[in-house]
Structure formats: C-alpha cells, structure tokens
Amino acid sequence: MAGFEKLSVPVGPSSCARAATSKEAAFRIDHPLPPARNTRVVALDEPAAGIVRDAAALEWGQARFFTVKDPGPTLVEVGGGDVALTGVLEDTNTVVMVSVTGENADAVAVIGTECGARGIMTAGLVVTPGALAGEALLQLRPYARILLVPAEADDLVELLKATRA
8 A cells, every 4th residue: 555654754743742842932912811801781671670680699700680760860770779870880891781661761862872881891791582673672782783583582591691791
C-alpha cells in the first residue's frame, strides 16, 4: 500500500500543545471575568409577570426582577415593594422588557426613553410562540435595541445566562 510509509514520520506538536509552552503562554489573558452585569428585568403585563417570577426564583448575580405599574415611573420588585424607576436604573447595564399581550404602552415608552437617555442597553422579549406580529411587538420595537420575536418563556433564562446576569 503506497503512501503509508509517510505516516511513520513523526508529527510535530499540535497547536494545543504549542499553546502550552511558556512562549505561547505569554499571550494568554489571565484577567478574571468581569462580575455579573446589573441586569433589570421588567414584566410589562400579567402573563409576562409569571415568566419573570419563574426566572427570579433562580440564582443570579446582580439581576433584579420587576413588574410594571402603568404609566411606568414606578416598578414593583418581585418579592418586594414599589420602587422608583430612576433608582432602579442607577448602575444598571441592561434592561430586559418582557411582554406577552402588549399592555402598558406608556410604561414601555417611559422605561425605553429613560434607558435611551442613560445609554442603557435594552432588550425585549415578545413571548408569543408561533406568532410574528402582535401588540407586544409594536410596543417594544421602538425601545428595544435587541428584540427576540417570537420568544418562548424559557428564552428569558437563556438570555440572562448569556449576558451573565
């Protein structure tokens, strides 16, 4: 069998093995991962509140979870009381707005406008499995830099994990 003689030639170290040398190790980044982001999750309607409460029951770094009181300057912390939106947004990296029915359009506008003025990244989850359109999409589109449509209820947890909440 011609050609098999060449296989007996020793193969050099793989790129993984070369990366283990001290020369290659000099290029490794040994900086620790940044801490968890200060993510705020806001349920915009009652069906979304159930999804947010389920996510809040899991263990997170700096994430806090809220439901909205229309028109929006006051939020209700899951498992807590009323808080002012301005206080919630202090030191916040990301706001995730979750909607199923598209209610509370005024609250969406207030939250979105405040986040935009402060340079806070906004994401929207339109939890309408199988439907690409709806009132929730219309309300969130102007205010969410990232929009997941149609989202499933468990997409919130996956989004929070991906953003290190």
